[in-house]
Amino acid sequence: MGAVTDTLDLVGLRLSAGEGRRLELQTRVSGFSLGGESYVAEPEVVPVLLDISRMLGNGYALSLRFAASLAGPCVRCLKDAALQVEVQAREVDRPGGGEELSSPYVQDETLDLAAWAHDAFVLALPTQVLCRADCAGLCSVCAIDLNEAGPDHTHERAPDPRWAKLSELKLD
Numbered sequence: 001m002g003a004v005t006d007t008l009d010l011v012g013l014r015l016s017a018g019e020g021r022r023l024e025l026q027t028r029v030s031g032f033s034l035g036g037e038s039y040v041a042e043p044e045v046v047p048v049l050l051d052i053s054r055m056l057g058n059g060y061a062l063s064l065r066f067a068a069s070l071a072g073p074c075v076r077c078l079k080d081a082a083l084q085v086e087v088q089a090r091e092v093d094r095p096g097g098g099e100e101l102s103s104p105y106v107q108d109e110t111l112d113l114a115a116w117a118h119d120a121f122v123l124a125l126p127t128q129v130l131c132r133a134d135c136a137g138l139c140s141v142c143a144i145d146l147n148e149a150g151p152d153h154t155h156e157r158a159p160d161p162r163w164a165k166l167s168e169l170k171l172d
């Protein structure tokens with residue numbers, strides 16, 4: 001495994017205006033929590049493809065691509081879910097270009113690659129992390145895993161309290 005790049009000095013690339021470069025790097029995607037559960041990217045050190053263009057005028061246009069898998073609990077059944085995540089992200093940083101053209105990951109022409117990869121990974125996740133799309137989850141009554149218990153798993157419905165009251169009435 002080669003060197004891990006957490007931050008990248010964009011000036012050091014010595015790009016002239018209008019020039020671009022593609023770099024194959026490795027960066028660390030740190031773990032995070034979602035809805036109180038802990039998740040990690042696997043591998044934690046992930047190979048990324050980074051395209052950097054020095055814009056005419058000034059500043060940089062950046063594009064990041066990588067694939068990693070997410071490991072952590074399924075939100076329905078809490079078993080391990082392993083999800084393949086494709087990440088594609090773009091940033092533009094043009095000094096003096098206003099907030100919209102200022103990337104939070106570029107400071108003093110240094111790119112915080114690890115922070116960007118981490119945020120882009122989280123943003124690329126589906127709204128619900130599931131072990132599989134049709135995960136049946138846990139039974140709301142007894143918490144058994146319905147994927148294993150099968151579709152026939154049911155409980156006697158609790159008696160309706162109104163009927164209980166009726167049965168207390170003496171009818172004779």
Ligand SMILES: [Zn+2]
Pocket residue numbers: 074075076077078079130131132135136137
């Ligand atoms: Zn599940």
Ligand SMILES: [Zn+2]
Pocket residue numbers: 139140141142143144153154155
């Ligand atoms: Zn049950």
